[in-house]
Amino acid sequence: xxxxxxxxxxxxxxxxxxxxxxxxxxAEEADPGEVGLTRTGVDAIWSxxxxxxxxxIHPAISFCLRRRGKVVLKRSIGHVNGNGPDDCPSSRKxxxxxxTPFCMFSGSxxxxxxxxxxxxxxRQVRLNDLLCHYVPEFGSNGKDRITIHHxxxxxxxxxxxxxxxxxxxxxxxxxxxxxxxALKPRCPPGTRVAYHTMTAGFVLAEIVRxxxxxxxxxxxxxxxxDPLGFRYFNYGAREEDVPEIAANYVTGWPIPRxxxxxxxxxxxxxxxxxxxxxxxARCMRSVxxxxxxxxxxxxxxxxxxxxxxxxxxxxxxxxxxxxxxxALRPASGTVFDGTLFTPMRYSEGFMLGNRRNSLxxxxxxxxxxxxxxxxxxxxxxxxxxxxxxxxxxxxxxxxPYALPNFRLYTLIxxxxxxxx
Numbered sequence: 001x002x003x004x005x006x007x008x009x010x011x012x013x014x015x016x017x018x019x020x021x022x023x024x025x026x027a028e029e030a031d032p033g034e035v036g037l038t039r040t041g042v043d044a045i046w047s048x049x050x051x052x053x054x055x056x057i058h059p060a061i062s063f064c065l066r067r068r069g070k071v072v073l074k075r076s077i078g079h080v081n082g083n084g085p086d087d088c089p090s091s092r093k094x095x096x097x098x099x100t101p102f103c104m105f106s107g108s109x110x111x112x113x114x115x116x117x118x119x120x121x122x123r124q125v126r127l128n129d130l131l132c133h134y135v136p137e138f139g140s141n142g143k144d145r146i147t148i149h150h151x152x153x154x155x156x157x158x159x160x161x162x163x164x165x166x167x168x169x170x171x172x173x174x175x176x177x178x179x180x181x182a183l184k185p186r187c188p189p190g191t192r193v194a195y196h197t198m199t200a201g202f203v204l205a206e207i208v209r210x211x212x213x214x215x216x217x218x219x220x221x222x223x224x225x226d227p228l229g230f231r232y233f234n235y236g237a238r239e240e241d242v243p244e245i246a247a248n249y250v251t252g253w254p255i256p257r258x259x260x261x262x263x264x265x266x267x268x269x270x271x272x273x274x275x276x277x278x279x280x281a282r283c284m285r286s287v288x289x290x291x292x293x294x295x296x297x298x299x300x301x302x303x304x305x306x307x308x309x310x311x312x313x314x315x316x317x318x319x320x321x322x323x324x325x326x327a328l329r330p331a332s333g334t335v336f337d338g339t340l341f342t343p344m345r346y347s348e349g350f351m352l353g354n355r356r357n358s359l360x361x362x363x364x365x366x367x368x369x370x371x372x373x374x375x376x377x378x379x380x381x382x383x384x385x386x387x388x389x390x391x392x393x394x395x396x397x398x399x400p401y402a403l404p405n406f407r408l409y410t411l412i413x414x415x416x417x418x419x420x
Contacts, residue, residue: 009399010085010251011056012078018050023097024075035067035385041415042072048408049390050077057251057401058394059083060096062297065388066305067416074098074298078393084249101232101294102246102391103278105372108293109201111220111233111303113152113327113349114319116204118223121323124211127152127348134207135177141184148207150189151200152348153331157185159194159339161268167277170268171286176202193346194338198268201290216287227316228302233295236284245284245294248275252396275373275395300378300389304369308380308387328352328368353381361409375405384416 015021032042049063060078064071080100082093119125125134127149132139138146143158150156162179169175180199186192205216212219217235225233237245250272269277277283283292295303302313307328311319328347334354337344344359345352353360353367360367360379369379374396378389390408394401 009253010249010396011399012059012083012085012249012251012394013089014054014056018053018077021079021095022050022075022077023095024073025098028071028074028098030067030070030072032067032072035070035072036419037067037072037416044415045408045411046073046075048404048411049075052401052404052408053077055399055401055404057396057399058392059249059251060100060102060246061390061392062096062098062100062102062246063388063390064098064297064301065412066301066386068385068419069305069309071298071301076100076297080244081247084247085251096246098298099296100246101237101241101244101296102376102393103248103291104293104295104300104378104391105278105291105376106197107295107300107370107372107376107378108235108288109290110350110370110378111224111293112201112204112216112289114307115208115216115219115223116148116152117323117327117349118319119208119211120326121320125207127326131156131203131207134210135181135203137178137181138203140181143181143183143185146185146189148204149331149348151196151204153346154193154196154200154337154339155190155331156196156200157187157189157192157194158183158199159186159196161198163268165268167269167273167280170198170277170288171280171282173202173205173287177206192338193332193335193344195340195344197339198288198290201288205287205289216289224303224318227318228299228306228313230295230299230302233293233299233303235287235289235292235294237294239285241294242281242284246391246393248278248393248395250275250396251394252399252401255397271395271397295391297378297389297391300391301387304378304380304387304389307368308382308385361406361413364413375401381416383418384413385419386412386416388412 062076065073076096080094080096082091146156306313310321311324334343334345350368353364366383367381380387
């Protein structure tokens with residue numbers, strides 16, 4: 001690709017022999033035949049990942065796929081850092097591995113939702129309780145009828161952060177809660193679905209703190225991270241782990257001004273500052289409940305396997321079966337989302353598949369999971385007995401990745417047949 005074209009379409013250098021930047025341990029991957037798959041099918045799925053990498057949109061991709069609880073793919077490709085679109089060719093580069101942690105962006109919402117459901121399981125909250133019952137100051141300016149259910153299903157009527165929020169404010173949890181408590185709702189609760197990028201998350205995390213006396217990191221650690229034996233899978237990271245986290249990069253085509261305005265409306269910051277925020281070491285010391293969960297693809301995959309197992313993983317029960325069923329129960333049919341401008345179906349915390357238009361492809365109506373900034377996704381599909389995670393570091397709104405991205409999930413659906 002010519003230099004002028006690369007400047008217009010921000011991509012990274014892709015070596016001709018991508019095996020040089022691919023890492024995996026064959027001993028960690030099960031024989032496809034043991035779980036009702038074929039070697040040809042699994043290889044085809046991985047070829048879909050490599051095709052996506054060859055677009056140059058993602059400096060690093062980490063992919064994990066389980067079938068009937070067993071890992072069939074656990075691989076990474078690309079660089080943790082040093083191979084961004086604007087990096088010098090001579091920059092020091094670190095090759096990603098399956099153990100590389102990534103920022104989950106909105107994929108963080110799934111973990112937050114399960115913490116709230118854990119409180120409900122313990123009868124410390126009820127999902128139809130008013131938010132202001134736990135955070136009294138939130139009830140100002142007409143928000144006194146918003147419930148936990150509304151916050152979990154993107155129907156609270158406060159989809160956008162206050163305009164006064166800037167990069168430094170986002171790193172100040174208490175300041176964000178204070179500003180959100182002063183918001184005025186755009187519509188009565190329960191009347192309109194509009195994806196809440198950050199607002200609801202801060203208030204829900206504050207409820208965790210006031211009910212348990214623990215901050216959300218401590219509660220996540222005791223509820224999910226430690227029981228599943230995760231090194232990461234928490235908000236931010238330990239100081240010694242920060243250098244291991246894959247850096248995020250703005251890639252793809254230039255973002256039209258109108259699109260930039262929409263993204264700023266959703267997340268306060270423009271696209272580039274928002275991406276750069278997650279590379280700021282201060283972000284790893286802060287809590288942004290719907291943004292900065294740090295995890296490996298394998299950890300995200302195991303989390304969804306636990307949910308697919310109705311709250312149990314490798315002999316450890318984290319949630320009651322009824323709790324998981326409640327978390328995954330559709331809150332409504334497919335409706336138009338006023339923030340994402342697309343038909344969506346939500347449960348109390350998860351994005352759900354449907355028969356036709358679905359983030360998990362058509363005919364994946366049982367699938368549940370969550371997408372994160374641009375093209376990251378972690379999910380489960382009970383009808384195919386699979387869980388998966390595709391984490392990446394290229395943040396492109398537009399670019400030559402859409403078709404390979406679609407093709408990858410088509411290959412997964414094709415080569416992972418439905419089970420009885």
